[in-house]
Amino acid sequence: MTQPVRLIPLLCPHCQTPIPAQPDEVAWVCSNCQKGALLDEKKGAVPLNVFFHASLAAGKKGAPFWVTRGKVTFQERITYQGNEQKAMQDFWAESRLFAIPAFALPLEEAVVMGVKFLHQPIPMEMGKPAPFPPIVVPPQDVHPLAEFIVMSVEAERKDALKHLKFTLTLEPLQCWILPV
Numbered sequence: 001m002t003q004p005v006r007l008i009p010l011l012c013p014h015c016q017t018p019i020p021a022q023p024d025e026v027a028w029v030c031s032n033c034q035k036g037a038l039l040d041e042k043k044g045a046v047p048l049n050v051f052f053h054a055s056l057a058a059g060k061k062g063a064p065f066w067v068t069r070g071k072v073t074f075q076e077r078i079t080y081q082g083n084e085q086k087a088m089q090d091f092w093a094e095s096r097l098f099a100i101p102a103f104a105l106p107l108e109e110a111v112v113m114g115v116k117f118l119h120q121p122i123p124m125e126m127g128k129p130a131p132f133p134p135i136v137v138p139p140q141d142v143h144p145l146a147e148f149i150v151m152s153v154e155a156e157r158k159d160a161l162k163h164l165k166f167t168l169t170l171e172p173l174q175c176w177i178l179p180v
């Protein structure tokens with residue numbers, strides 16, 4: 001059975017202004033009060049903090065990301081040849097900052113961007129609101145995407161990875177508009 005699409009108009013949870021939501025969009029910044037809202041399938045739009053990165057003030061183009069710290073625990077690394085176990089354990093000894101693209105992007109490009117951020121994180125400094133493309137990646141998609149990114153980081157090591165078993169634990173997500 002097909003679900004009817006949003007019978008109730010979405011309202012900003014802060015100021016009740018209607019949100020001109022487009023299909024696929026899952027979060028917004030209200031045009032009236034500038035506060036964030038996230039689509040909840042049951043409750044409608046619920047409050048969401050959206051942070052704008054300080055470097056956007058310099059005229060840089062911004063795009064939305066789900067940002068969080070992630071802790072990886074490895075159970076097994078099996079390779080065809082070589083052994084990068086130590087490099088892997090050193091890299092993941094601390095929890096790492098993840099930035100998962102929240103805008104429309106082919107999976108491969110999203111993973112490449114996520115891997116780049118993992119290797120070169122930027123300080124999370126807040127700035128002023130700036131325009132950004134629609135937020136279409138729901139929070140529940142972030143964990144599998146972050147797992148893809150971990151796999152990609154590990155597959156890039158010098159040994160020939162055959163099999164990897166790990167657990168990824170993510171802290172609560174923050175929505176950031178970051179420079180791209």
Ligand SMILES: [Zn+2]
Nearest residue numbers: 012015030033
């Ligand atoms: Zn509002």
